[in-house]
Amino acid sequence: MQCELCGNECFKCYPSNVDGVRMMLCPGCMKYGKNINEKKEIIPNINQSIKTSIKRKIVKDVYVGMDKELVSNCSEIIKNARLKKELSREELGFKIGERTVTIAKIENGDLRPSDKIAEKIEKELSISLFEKVKEIPTKISSTHSSGLTLGDFIKSEDK
Ligand SMILES: [Zn+2]
Numbered sequence: 035m036q037c038e039l040c041g042n043e044c045f046k047c048y049p050s051n052v053d054g055v056r057m058m059l060c061p062g063c064m065k066y067g068k069n070i071n072e073k074k075e076i077i078p079n080i081n082q083s084i085k086t087s088i089k090r091k092i093v094k095d096v097y098v099g100m101d102k103e104l105v106s107n108c109s110e111i112i113k114n115a116r117l118k119k120e121l122s123r124e125e126l127g128f129k130i131g132e133r134t135v136t137i138a139k140i141e142n143g144d145l146r147p148s149d150k151i152a153e154k155i156e157k158e159l160s161i162s163l164f165e166k167v168k169e170i171p172t173k174i175s176s177t178h179s180s181g182l183t184l185g186d187f188i189k190s191e192d193k
Contacts, residue, residue, distance in 0.1 A: 039063040102164040104152055109143040115159035116141075130154035 035047045037060035044060030050067030052059070059067055105111065116126050116137075123137040132151060139145035140155075147155065152163045 037063055039066060101167055103167050104146065104149075104163055105165050108147070108152065108163045109141050111161055111163060112137075112147075112155055112159065113141040115161045119159060121159075126155070126158065129158050 035044055035058065036042070037044050037047055038057040039052065039059050040063050042060055042062070044062075047058035047060050048064060049070045050057055050059045050064060051070050052067035056070060057067060116123070121129075123141070124134045127134045127137045130151065131154070136145065136151070140147045140151070147163075155161070156163050
């Protein structure tokens with residue numbers, strides 16, 4: 035191997051930085067340059083390009099949860115459904131991970147269950163505690179696979 039600075043043959047040359055130029059130097063010439071770390075240089079732009087390629091996914095579902103509301107007599111429904119299933123308040127509370135006193139308060143109408151609790155109760159008791167706040171007209175298809183006419187539909191919703 036030949037030293038790029040003095041031109042002497044040397045057993046082993048080392049990469050060094052001489053005034054900004056990368057040169058292979060023999061040990062005797064090493065003092066003229068800075069030793070270069072052999073690690074590959076990180077391309078500075080790579081992180082930036084990855085970042086910009088990933089589109090920021092911001093989905094604001096502001097209206098989710100606003101189209102349904104707890105039914106006004108939910109305490110009654112819960113109590114009836116619980117009794118039907120022959121569950122005690124303790125048992126129901128245990129099943130949904132809530133305290134017995136919470137169940138009691140909900141059934142007495144002293145506490146409005148959070149959506150999360152209400153959903154757990156719904157699942158546990160196989161009941162429906164939510165009603166739609168407003169009907170959003172969906173596409174009226176000309177085919178009624180259920181066999182119901184629109185009039186039947188309105189009647190059944192009218193109850
Ligand atoms: Zn040299």
